[in-house]
Amino acid sequence: MANEQRRTLSGVIDPLISIAFGVHSNRGAYALLVGSGISRSAGIPTGWEVVTDLIERVAQLEGAGTSGDPAAWYRERYGTDPEYSKLLAQLAGQPAERNRLLRSYFEPNAEEREEGLKVPTPAHRAIARLVRNGFIRVIVTTNFDRLLERALDEVGVVPTVIASADAASGALPLAHTDCTIVKVHGDYLDARIRNTADELANYDPRVDALLDRVFDEYGLIVCGWSGEWDDALRHAIERCPTRRFTTYWATRGDLGERATRLLTARAGVIVTIESSDAFFQELEEKVSATAELRSPHPESGKVAVAALKRYLADDRHRIRLRDLVMGDVRRVEEETGVEQFPANAPIDQDAFVARLERYEAVCEPLVTMLATAGYWATPEQYALVIGAIDELGRRFEPGRVGGTVAWVALLNYPATLALYGAGLGAVLAGKLDLLAQLLGLEITEYGERRRLLERIAPTNVVEGQLLQPADRPRYLTPVNDRLHEVLRHPLRELIPSDDRYTEIFDRFEYILTLAFADGRDAGWAPVGSYGWRSRRREHGTPYAWIAAEGEAAGEGWALLQGPLFGQSRERFDAVRVAVDEMIGQLHWL
Numbered sequence: 001m002a003n004e005q006r007r008t009l010s011g012v013i014d015p016l017i018s019i020a021f022g023v024h025s026n027r028g029a030y031a032l033l034v035g036s037g038i039s040r041s042a043g044i045p046t047g048w049e050v051v052t053d054l055i056e057r058v059a060q061l062e063g064a065g066t067s068g069d070p071a072a073w074y075r076e077r078y079g080t081d082p083e084y085s086k087l088l089a090q091l092a093g094q095p096a097e098r099n100r101l102l103r104s105y106f107e108p109n110a111e112e113r114e115e116g117l118k119v120p121t122p123a124h125r126a127i128a129r130l131v132r133n134g135f136i137r138v139i140v141t142t143n144f145d146r147l148l149e150r151a152l153d154e155v156g157v158v159p160t161v162i163a164s165a166d167a168a169s170g171a172l173p174l175a176h177t178d179c180t181i182v183k184v185h186g187d188y189l190d191a192r193i194r195n196t197a198d199e200l201a202n203y204d205p206r207v208d209a210l211l212d213r214v215f216d217e218y219g220l221i222v223c224g225w226s227g228e229w230d231d232a233l234r235h236a237i238e239r240c241p242t243r244r245f246t247t248y249w250a251t252r253g254d255l256g257e258r259a260t261r262l263l264t265a266r267a268g269v270i271v272t273i274e275s276s277d278a279f280f281q282e283l284e285e286k287v288s289a290t291a292e293l294r295s296p297h298p299e300s301g302k303v304a305v306a307a308l309k310r311y312l313a314d315d316r317h318r319i320r321l322r323d324l325v326m327g328d329v330r331r332v333e334e335e336t337g338v339e340q341f342p343a344n345a346p347i348d349q350d351a352f353v354a355r356l357e358r359y360e361a362v363c364e365p366l367v368t369m370l371a372t373a374g375y376w377a378t379p380e381q382y383a384l385v386i387g388a389i390d391e392l393g394r395r396f397e398p399g400r401v402g403g404t405v406a407w408v409a410l411l412n413y414p415a416t417l418a419l420y421g422a423g424l425g426a427v428l429a430g431k432l433d434l435l436a437q438l439l440g441l442e443i444t445e446y447g448e449r450r451r452l453l454e455r456i457a458p459t460n461v462v463e464g465q466l467l468q469p470a471d472r473p474r475y476l477t478p479v480n481d482r483l484h485e486v487l488r489h490p491l492r493e494l495i496p497s498d499d500r501y502t503e504i505f506d507r508f509e510y511i512l513t514l515a516f517a518d519g520r521d522a523g524w525a526p527v528g529s530y531g532w533r534s535r536r537r538e539h540g541t542p543y544a545w546i547a548a549e550g551e552a553a554g555e556g557w558a559l560l561q562g563p564l565f566g567q568s569r570e571r572f573d574a575v576r577v578a579v580d581e582m583i584g585q586l587h588w589l
Contacts, residue, residue, distance in 0.1 A: 015248065015269050015270075015271040016271060016279075016282060016283060016286060017286065017303065018246075018248075018269070019221060019248050019271070019283060019286075020283060020286035020287045020289075020290050020303065021290065022219065022245065022246060023130070023135050023136070023221075023283070023287050024135065024287050024290040026219070026245065027134055027135055028134060028135065028136070028137045029218060029219055029244075029245055030135075030136060030218060030219040030220070030221055030245060031136070031137075031138035031139065031140060031214050031215075031218035031219065031220055031221070032127065032136055032138070032139045032140065032141075032220075032221050032222075032223070033140045033141070033220055033221070033222045033223075033225055034127075034139065034140075034141045034142075034143070034148075034222075034223055034224045034225065034276075035141070035142045035143065035223075035224040035225030035226065036142065036143055036224060036225075037223065037224025037225065037252075037276050038121065038123045038124065038127075038143075038223060038224040038276040038277075038280070039121065039124075039143055039145055039147055039224075040224075040276075041121050041123075041275070041276075041277055042116075042117060042118055042119060042120070042121045042124075042145075042147060043112070043117035043118055044105075044106060044118060044143075044145045044147065045105055045106075050102075050105050050144075050188075051070075051071075051082055051087065052070040052071065053070075053105075054082075054087040054091060055070035055071065055073065055074045055082055055087065056070050057091060058074070058087065058090060058091065059073060059077075062077075064077070070082075102188050105188070106118065106144065106145045106146070106188045118147075119147070119150070120147045120148075120150050120151035120154070121147065121276075121277055122277040122280070122281050123223075123224075123276045123277045123279070123280040123281070124147045124148055124150075124151035125151050125154070125155075126277075126280035126281045126283065126284040127139070127148065127151065127280055127284075128148070128151035128152045128154060128155045128157065129155060129284050129288075130280075130283075130284050130287065131152060131155075131157055131159075131178070131179045132152075132155040132156065132157055133287075133288070135287055136179075137174070137177070137178065137179055137180065138174055138179075138180050138182070138214055138218055139159075139179070139180070139181045139182070140182045140184060140211070140214060140233075141181060141182070141183055141184070142183075142184055142185050142225060142230060142233065143183070143185075144183070144185060144186060144187055144188035145188060146187070146188070148181055149161065149181065152179065157178060157179055158178075159177075159178070159179040159180065159181045160172060160177045160179065160180045160181070161180075161181045161183065161187070162180065162181065162182045162183065162210065163183040163186050163187040164186065165203075165204035165205075165206040165207050166206075168182075168204070168206045168207050168209070168210045169206040171210070174213065174214070174217075182207075182210060182211070182214065184203065184207065184211070184230075184232075184233055185230075202231075202232050203232045203233075203236070208232075208236060211233070211236040212236065212239070212240065215236060215237050215240040216240050216241070216242050216244070217244065218244075218245065219244065219245025219246055219247065219248075220237075220245075220247040220248070220266070220268075221247075221248045221250070222247070222248065222249040222250065223249075223250040223251075223273075223276050223279055223280070224276045226256060226259060227255070227256065227258055227259030227262055228256045228258050228259060234258060234262055237262060237266065238262060238265060240266075243266060243267060246267075246268065246269060247263065247266040247267070247268035247269070248268065248269050248270075248271055249263050249268055249269070249270050249271065250271040250272075250273045250276070250279050251270065251271070251272065251273065252272070252273060252274070252275065255270065281320075285307050285310070285320070286303055286307065288310075289303045289304075289306035289307040289310070290303055290306070302368075302493075304324065304328065304365055304368075304369055305368055305369055305372050305493075307320075307324060308321070308324060308325070308369050308372055308373060309372065309376065311324060312373065312376045312377060312378075312381060313376075315380075318381075321381070321384065322384055324369070325369060325370075325373065325384055325385075325388055326384075326387070326388065326391070328365060328366045328369060329366065329388050329391050329392060329418075331366075332362060332363055332366050332392065332414050332418075333391075333392070333395065333414075335362045336359060336362055336363070336411075336413075336414050338401060338411065341355060341358075341359075341407070341410070341411065342403070342407070343401055343402065343403025343404060343407040343408045343411065344402070344403040344404065344407070345403075345404070345407065347404050347406055347407060347466075349466050349467075352406065352410075352463070352466040352467075353466070353467070355407075355410065356410075356413070356462070356482070359410070359413045359414060359417070360417065360486050362414070363413075363414050363417045363418065364489070364490050365490075366388075366414075366417075366418060366421070367417050367418060367420070367421035367487065367490045368421070368490040368491075368493075369421075370385060370388060370389075370418055370421040370422040370425065371421040371422065371424055371425035371490065371491055371494055372425060372494060373385045373422065373425065374421070374422040374423065374424065374425025374426040374428075374429065374431070374434065375425035375426070375428055375429045375431075375494060376425075376429070377431075377434065379433070379434075382433075382434050382437060385422050385434065385438070386434075386437050386438060386441065388418060388422070389415065389418055389419050389422060389438055389441065389452075390441055390452070392414050392415035392418050393412065393415040393419075393441065393443070393452045393455060393456050394443060394452075395411070395412075395415070396408070396411045396412060397445065398445060398446070398455075406463040406466065409460065409461050409462075409463070410461060410462065410463075412455060412456045412460075412461045413461050413462065415452075415455075415456040415461075416456045416457070416458055416461050416462075416483075417483075417487070419438060419453075419456060420483055420487055420508070421487065421490065421491075422434075422438055423435055423438055423439070423508045423512070424487070424491060424495075424504055424505065424508050425494065426438065427504050427507050427508045427511070428494065428495060428504050431558070432511075432549075432557070432558040432559040433558035433559070433561050433562060435508075435511060435559070436515075436558070436559050436560070436561065436562030436563065436564045437562045437563065439451075439453055439511065439512060439515035439564060440453075440515065440562050440563030440564045441453070441563075442563070443455065451515070451516070453512070453515055453516055454516065457512070457516055457526050458479045458480060458483060458526065458528075459479050459480075459526045460526075461479075462479040462482070464477075464478040464479045467479065467482060476529070476531075476532045477527070477528060477529040477531065477532065480509060480528040480529040481529050484502070484505055484529055487505070488501060502533070505529075505530075506528065506529070506530035506533060506534070506542045507530075507542045507545060507546070509528030509529070509530050509542075510528065510530050510542035510543070510546065511542075511546065511559070512526075512528065513525045513526060513527055513528065513579055514546075514564075514572075514575055514576060514579055515564055517575050517578065517579050518564055518565050518571075518575050524582065525579060525582065527582075527583055527586065530542055531583050531586065543580060546576070547576070550569070550572065555569070557569070559572070560572060
């Protein structure tokens with residue numbers, strides 16, 4: 001999806017986030033400039049494609065063939081360049097005949113409608129929602145079709161349509177309409193539409209005056225327009241002396257030479273997209289999510305979480321849900337690879353802590369999303385949360401990366417952070433079945449099956465000695481204490497109370513200890529900061545909670561419905577007793 005296409009450097013905000021902020025914060029201040037690209041998936045032909053098809057039909061009537069080049073055949077046959085209006089006059093002399101002929105190109109028959117052709121695309125409908133909600137009020141388009149008008153009609157908006165110079169001179173001021181569509185090349189039912197190079201070279205002065213106002217007074221979001229052939233439109237943008245708002249140009253590939261010059265002159269920003277449908281859908285979702293947050297400067301992670309909640313609540317968005325979560329997983333992978341975090345670099349405490357902070361900053365949006373997903377996901381959506389942890393945890397197999405041991409181990413820190421985020425959300429929601437699947441994930445390592453948890457458990461990833469302060473009393477659980485501190489911010493909205501947060505954190509870490517100990521002959525498992533907190537009576541113990549939870553649930557206890565403890569209550573009890581004895585014997589308590 002689009003998230004895969006728009007790759008940004010660490011610390012640089014995704015351009016689509018910037019557009020969403022700008023559109024939301026400056027309601028109605030951005031205009032759209034859209035071309036044939038937004039109607040392509042609907043099967044709508046471009047104006048030139050209509051012309052060439054009409055030429056083919058003229059040739060057929062004369063019993064000739066065009067040899068694959070209709071325009072050249074027409075010039076040779078008639079000694080002039082093909083013109084839309086003349087072709088229409090030859091094929092359909094009366095207005096009613098022209099109307100019927102053109103409708104066949106731009107309006108669906110029953111079969112096409114059933115196939116989803118020549119009807120508003122997801123891009124048109126996303127634009128319509130932006131208009132309905134007041135974020136977009138002006139649309140400039142080179143398209144002849146009426147798909148925008150139809151999409152707007154579906155959401156109850158009646159736009160002012162300017163498709164000729166006469167309409168431009170008599171139109172209401174832009175600020176006084178809910179939506180104005182400026183069809184600079186005309187409408188398909190008007191024989192005056194523009195197609196040829198000569199027709200696209202200049203506009204009527206009344207149209208130019210209208211465009212001068214648009215490009216001077218509004219920011220610009222361009223999509224589906226190449227900028228290469230429409231000289232008059234390009235000149236209208238070039239002659240604008242001011243840049244009150246940013247120009248964004250969404251494109252699937254590289255811009256052409258003329259478009260590049262135009263964007264440079266506007267000091268614009270290029271946005272690489274997968275398709276116009278994906279771009280406008282994601283833009284509308286992000287603007288709506290930003291509006292839901294009621295904040296003029298929300299962080300990108302919060303925007304993503306707002307969208308995540310909407311996707312989780314409606315199964316129709318399952319594809320977008322996966323793209324959102326896994327897209328951010330891929331972002332984290334790209335920004336936390338060996339290239340950015342080399343394992344053979346010099347190491348000392350300052351460098352180690354600095355690297356931890358960089359990991360934590362990159363991973364915070366994903367941690368927030370996974371915590372939210374862990375809390376709200378339905379059993380049908382568990383696979384997405386589990387898959388994110390599995391993906392991150394499998395990246396760096398032992399022996400595949402050389403370097404300093406502490407740096408190599410730390411490469412798995414993003415997986416640890418992600419596991420904690422998802423696990424804390426699951427514990428908060430009481431979803432022990434999801435937690436069991438997360439902690440019971442298995443991998444093959446050195447030819448043997450083992451728990452992923454053994455690779456990404458905090459004390460196996462972060463070298464605790466490098467977190468011990470030299471001038472203060474030593475921490476008892478330095479790695480767990482750090483996780484408790486750094487995860488507080490991304491979990492703040494989900495768990496507002498500090499006391500409740502610590503309670504959930506301790507419960508999660510205690511179950512993590514039990515899961516780690518499950519099936520191991522050795523009598524050791526990593527103990528979290530709940531150990532000293534419980535002993536010092538600064539916080540309620542997780543031990544009584546887990547025992548009471550299991551007893552109340554009976555044989556159907558969710559924690560035993562997955563891969564942990566062999567689905568056996570007896571095995572769980574044996575592990576719990578052994579772990580509790582181990583905790584009680586630790587001398588630092």
